[in-house]
Amino acid sequence: MKPSATIDVVLTRPATPYSRNIFGHFIEHFHRQVYGGLYDPGSRLSNGDGFREDVIDAMRELAPPVVRWPGGCFVSSYHWLDGVGPTRTPHYDKAWRVTDPNTFGTREFVRWCGAIGADPYICLNAGTGTAEEMSDWVEYCNLPGGASRWSNLRAEHGNVAPFAVPFWSIGNENYGSWEIGAKQAPEWAALVRETAKMIRRVDESAHLITAARADLDWTLPLLAAAGPYLDAVAVHGYWDGLAEQDHPSDYLTAVGQSLKPQQDIVRTESIIEAAGFAGKISIAFDEWNLRGWHHPSGTSSEAIAARDRNDDNSTYTMADALFTASFLNTCLRKADVVSMANIAPSINTRGPLFVHADGVVRRTTFHVFALYAKLLGERVLHSVGSGAQLAGAEVPVVDQLATIDAAGTKISLALINRDPADAVDCDVQIAGRPITGRLPATVLTGPSPDSSNEIGSTPVAPVETKIQFTDGRTSLPPHSLTICHLDLP
Numbered sequence: 470m471k472p473s474a475t476i477d478v479v480l481t482r483p484a485t486p487y488s489r490n491i492f493g494h495f496i497e498h499f500h501r502q503v504y505g506g507l508y509d510p511g512s513r514l515s516n517g518d519g520f521r522e523d524v525i526d527a528m529r530e531l532a533p534p535v536v537r538w539p540g541g542c543f544v545s546s547y548h549w550l551d552g553v554g555p556t557r558t559p560h561y562d563k564a565w566r567v568t569d570p571n572t573f574g575t576r577e578f579v580r581w582c583g584a585i586g587a588d589p590y591i592c593l594n595a596g597t598g599t600a601e602e603m604s605d606w607v608e609y610c611n612l613p614g615g616a617s618r619w620s621n622l623r624a625e626h627g628n629v630a631p632f633a634v635p636f637w638s639i640g641n642e643n644y645g646s647w648e649i650g651a652k653q654a655p656e657w658a659a660l661v662r663e664t665a666k667m668i669r670r671v672d673e674s675a676h677l678i679t680a681a682r683a684d685l686d687w688t689l690p691l692l693a694a695a696g697p698y699l700d701a702v703a704v705h706g707y708w709d710g711l712a713e714q715d716h717p718s719d720y721l722t723a724v725g726q727s728l729k730p731q732q733d734i735v736r737t738e739s740i741i742e743a744a745g746f747a748g749k750i751s752i753a754f755d756e757w758n759l760r761g762w763h764h765p766s767g768t769s770s771e772a773i774a775a776r777d778r779n780d781d782n783s784t785y786t787m788a789d790a791l792f793t794a795s796f797l798n799t800c801l802r803k804a805d806v807v808s809m810a811n812i813a814p815s816i817n818t819r820g821p822l823f824v825h826a827d828g829v830v831r832r833t834t835f836h837v838f839a840l841y842a843k844l845l846g847e848r849v850l851h852s853v854g855s856g857a858q859l860a861g862a863e864v865p866v867v868d869q870l871a872t873i874d875a876a877g878t879k880i881s882l883a884l885i886n887r888d889p890a891d892a893v894d895c896d897v898q899i900a901g902r903p904i905t906g907r908l909p910a911t912v913l914t915g916p917s918p919d920s921s922n923e924i925g926s927t928p929v930a931p932v933e934t935k936i937q938f939t940d941g942r943t944s945l946p947p948h949s950l951t952i953c954h955l956d957l958p
């Protein structure tokens with residue numbers, strides 16, 4: 470028997486506006502994300518800034534709202550002064566144990582964000598850095614020339630107008646034993662409070678985020694000490710693949726992770742509430758990806774070969790695409806508390822865009838970002854889904870999101886069928902009325918659940934079509950994402 474699902478879209482509850490920063494990005498100085506990825510002055514495909522133009526064009530297709538940089542673990546021993554001005558000082562990056570030439574620094578990052586149309590989001594070194602060094606970087610970027618020693622330096626470097634970086638975060642995963650300059654909870658709380666205080670004195674309007682996690686012992690003291698200075702807490706999630714796992718999970722195991730992000734959001738939300746900051750502090754899921762593996766550091770041939778395996782396009786299949794759509798649906802349904810999310814990373818490694826010497830490959834997940842950026846309405850409608858569970862994984866077969874446009878006249882539905890082999894019958898009602906008619910739709914799927922996009926072969930691509938609803942019922946193809954639209958009478 471075919472699996473089935475029922476979706477009720479509710480119009481009596483107010484629609485929730487969401488932040489487009491949920492479709493955000495992350496770029497780290499790790500492997501080929503920056504050097505040999507977006508930045509490659511030696512490539513015939515690069516412009517005068519050394520930026521790959523094909524990468525810029527592809528990123529623009531995603532209408533990227535925001536990009537977090539420069540790490541990740543990389544940032545925890547990064548000194549921003551090494552990456553500004555005409556003379557750059559190479560440094561030995563103690564996270565990944567490679568020498569970074571620092572030719573891509575603050576100015577280049579801000580210019581690249583401008584080229585792709587995104588807001589810059591800088592993550593500060595709270596590992597080996599001090600509160601003063603962190604707030605000096607904000608001075609360098611955001612104060613007008615003449616206002617301070619560091620903003621004067623920026624002007625001397627040829628950038629008279631401030632970089633106006635709106636988003637800042639204090640630290641990255643500083644709770645982790647793997648992180649350079651890892652901290653204990655009380656020490657962390659005090660450092661964040663003092664840093665945030667100094668940053669606020671430099672730029673009151675900075676949107677301030679800090680490294681946190683869905684863990685009471687870490688995040689409660691942090692909020693008690695620094696909560697009044699913060700706009701959001703950052704959490705990270707990688708659900709498939711422990712560090713020691715040397716191969717990606719199969720389709721069912723991978724899509725079976727789809728409910729995990731919701732658990733992290735709900736746990737973090739309850740900590741924010743317990744600390745008394747509900748409605749004041751939001752969640753930035755500022756690193757996330759289904760896959761989280763192959764992190765060896767150093768320049769041994771084994772380390773490089775292991776990092777290169779992250780770039781194996783065949784890893785990123787329809788499972789990644791459907792997990793990505795599920796993740797975005799989850800954040801959008803929790804848009805009252807999730808204000809940002811950053812796919813980690815955007816380019817190469819496990820990202821949606823793979824860069825090679827002669828061009829780029831839009832991996833399966835790329836299309837999900839492009840479709841969500843382009844096709845959804847501005848507000849999320851309350852919707853309730855029920856139906857069959859996926860055999861072999863503890864998740865429902867179907868996941869849904871309903872949005873409505875700003876005018877309140879057009880509903881868009883993002884419907885995921887996680888079943889690897891079977892189409893699913895899906896009954897959809899809007900305010901108790903079954904949908905009927907042929908609706909314009911875009912469907913993303915591939916010949917098999919394990920389909921991936923490679924250089925010269927891209928079987929996973931969106932197709933514009935129409936889908937028939939008869940008395941509320943439609944059929945969703947196996948392992949697919951369908952986005953369809955209907956006008957409200």
Ligand code: AHR
Binds near residue numbers: 497499541542764813
């Ligand atoms: O993928 C890279 C690393 O994963 C990031 O540097 C870190 O923040 C996360 O643990």
